[in-house]
Amino acid sequence: MPSQKGAKCEEVELRRGPWTLEEDTMLIHYIARHAEGRWNLLARCSGLKRTGKSCRLRWLNYLKPDLKRGNLSPEEQFLILELHSKWGNRWSRIAQYLPGRTDNEIKNYWRTRVQKQARQLNIDANSSIFRDAVRCYWMPRLLEKMSLTSDPSGTNPNPDPPIPSHPQQVVYNAGSSDHMLSPSNPSTTCYGQSSNSAELALSPNYDDPFFTYGLDALDPATFPTASDCGNDWEGLWSMDELWQARKQHDEEGEGGGGIFLQ
DNA sequence: AATCCACACAACCGCCTTGTT
DNA sequence: CAACAAGGCGGTTGTGTGGAT
Numbered sequence: 327m328p329s330q331k332g333a334k335c336e337e338v339e340l341r342r343g344p345w346t347l348e349e350d351t352m353l354i355h356y357i358a359r360h361a362e363g364r365w366n367l368l369a370r371c372s373g374l375k376r377t378g379k380s381c382r383l384r385w386l387n388y389l390k391p392d393l394k395r396g397n398l399s400p401e402e403q404f405l406i407l408e409l410h411s412k413w414g415n416r417w418s419r420i421a422q423y424l425p426g427r428t429d430n431e432i433k434n435y436w437r438t439r440v441q442k443q444a445r446q447l448n449i450d451a452n453s454s455i456f457r458d459a460v461r462c463y464w465m466p467r468l469l470e471k472m473s474l475t476s477d478p479s480g481t482n483p484n485p486d487p488p489i490p491s492h493p494q495q496v497v498y499n500a501g502s503s504d505h506m507l508s509p510s511n512p513s514t515t516c517y518g519q520s521s522n523s524a525e526l527a528l529s530p531n532y533d534d535p536f537f538t539y540g541l542d543a544l545d546p547a548t549f550p551t552a553s554d555c556g557n558d559w560e561g562l563w564s565m566d567e568l569w570q571a572r573k574q575h576d577e578e579g580e581g582g583g584g585i586f587l588q
Numbered sequence: 589a590a591t592c593c594a595c596a597c598a599a600c601c602g603c604c605t606t607g608t609t
Numbered sequence: 610c611a612a613c614a615a616g617g618c619g620g621t622t623g624t625g626t627g628g629a630t
Binding site: 590591592596598600602605606608609 | 613623
């Protein structure tokens with residue numbers, strides 16, 4: 327049994343598994359005194375029988391004070407879908423655009439919600455078909471939901487979660503007829519109107535630092551409303567619709583147009 | 589009431605990158 | 610320049626929980 331005395335330089339039996347309240351407290355207090363970073367040193371000196379990696383993960387994913395808890399807002403979900411379509415599984419990079427959310431949280435969201443949909447459709451989540459389905463159905467639904475949750479009438483049963491304010495902020499003009507997002511400041515994500523909506527209808531302009539979508543060309547009115555959906559994922563995406571859409575896509579062939587734009 | 593199952597999320601693992609000596 | 614350590618990242622696994630049967 328190694329003694330606690332001089333544990334700095336000794337091998338200690340490392341703990342694994344869920345963190346206890348006591349461990350959390352120790353970690354919080356140590357970081358309050360010494361700041362975060364130098365995780366291996368922290369692990370040795372704090373008295374925690376954890377690896378530096380484990381301490382870092384616990385702090386970043388759970389204990390850090392500015393973390394948001396609770397469900398992702400439609401705005402956040404929209405951003406995740408958008409950024410993932412651009413960057414793929416670059417979770418930490420995506421997380422930079424969702425203040426208070428961790429890469430782990432976003433990764434879990436993607437795996438449990440988004441990949442599940444792909445699995446159920448028998449589609450590869452990274453396939454173009456699935457990406458198009460996300461753009462054609464899922465994202466408009468989120469936009470719709472975003473407009474509902476910002477309903478000024480106050481009839482919305484789910485009050486708005488805080489909108490990300492840094493480094494980017496999504497602003498949705500709920501009252502506008504063209505269903506576009508507009509910038510309110512230089513760091514705002516802009517889903518603006520395209521001069522060539524046919525071309526940009528479903529294609530992000532990746533040259534734009536805030537990658538503009540021509541969402542005006544996507545008329546949410548043509549999609550069933552959220553309330554029309556069954557008990558599918560958050561009422562945003564009906565499996566029947568997607569099967570129908572996929573069938574249509576298959577029948578018309580890869581270059582045949584239809585709802586899945588190439 | 590018991591069991592099963594799916595889901596959400598916390599935590600771990602291994603690899604890669606970066607910084608330091 | 611090489612070797613090493615630390616940190617970061619993405620993939621994967623383990624576990625608690627709630628709903629369905």
